[in-house]
Amino acid sequence: DGGITQSPKYLFRKEGQNVTLSCEQNLNHDAMYWYRQDPGQGLRLIYYSQIVNDFQKGDIAEGYSVSREKKESFPLTVTSAQKNPTAFYLCASSKLAGVLNEQFFGPGTRLTVL
Amino acid sequence: QKEVEQNSGPLSVPEGAIASLNCTYSDRGSQSFFWYRQYSGKSPELIMFIYSNGDKEDGRFTAQLNKASQYVSLLIRDSQPSDSATYLCAVGYTGTASKLTFGTGTRLQVTL
Numbered sequence: 001d002g003g004i005t006q007s008p009k010y011l012f013r014k015e016g017q018n019v020t021l022s023c024e025q026n027l028n029h030d031a032m033y034w035y036r037q038d039p040g041q042g043l044r045l046i047y048y049s050q051i052v053n054d055f056q057k058g059d060i061a062e063g064y065s066v067s068r069e070k071k072e073s074f075p076l077t078v079t080s081a082q083k084n085p086t087a088f089y090l091c092a093s094s095k096l097a098g099v100l101n102e103q104f105f106g107p108g109t110r111l112t113v114l
Numbered sequence: 115q116k117e118v119e120q121n122s123g124p125l126s127v128p129e130g131a132i133a134s135l136n137c138t139y140s141d142r143g144s145q146s147f148f149w150y151r152q153y154s155g156k157s158p159e160l161i162m163f164i165y166s167n168g169d170k171e172d173g174r175f176t177a178q179l180n181k182a183s184q185y186v187s188l189l190i191r192d193s194q195p196s197d198s199a200t201y202l203c204a205v206g207y208t209g210t211a212s213k214l215t216f217g218t219g220t221r222l223q224v225t226l
Contacts, residue, residue, distance in 0.1 A: 035216075042118070042202070042216035043158070058213065090157055099146045099206025100165065103214060105157040
């Protein structure tokens with residue numbers, strides 16, 4: 001069953017802690033993305049990766065880090081430097097890089113800072 | 115700054131009617147246009163994409179693109195209560211690699 005999985009579904013973090021959100025896909029897609037969604041706002045791009053071992057900053061990369069060591073995995077770390085991390089985090093993938101390729105989303109991780 | 119604008123709604127239509135959702139964008143260099151449906155608390159689901167001027171139909175959904183006027187719309191025929199959701203418009207711009215810019219979404223309510 002092909003798809004994108006994200007874990008955990010819900011995550012609670014204390015201030016000052018780093019947390020890592022998992023994203024895995026078995027679609028054999030080259031490109032992967034991380035977005036953040038806040039109430040009343042559109043999705044905002046945090047990081048994206050077009051190939052293994054390469055990634056680029058999106059519009060709101062400060063306070064986040066990523067790695068792309070395997071084609072199927074693109075974990076996102078929310079660091080203590082991120083001032084307002086409470087949000088709904090969405091991972092997406094597309095078969096190829098480029099804006100002509102449809103992006104498909106995983107189920108999301110809802111992060112709450114206590 | 116590239117912008118994608120959508121009316122937040124809610125847009126209320128009776129069951130069986132046509133729902134018309136609109137999206138405008140700021141950059142004439144835009145190449146790709148996507149419509150996603152997002153139910154409350156869930157992730158976005160791709161409904162349609164369109165690259166060329168004109169209409170593209172898929173079942174009850176029709177995407178319409180007018181590059182000269184810089185708008186893209188989504189028509190939903192025979193609206194059902196299960197269509198009640200937020201609809202997100204996303205635009206891909208020339209020269210920005212894999213980046214899409216999303217609108218804030220229009221909330222659609224289909225009433226019985």
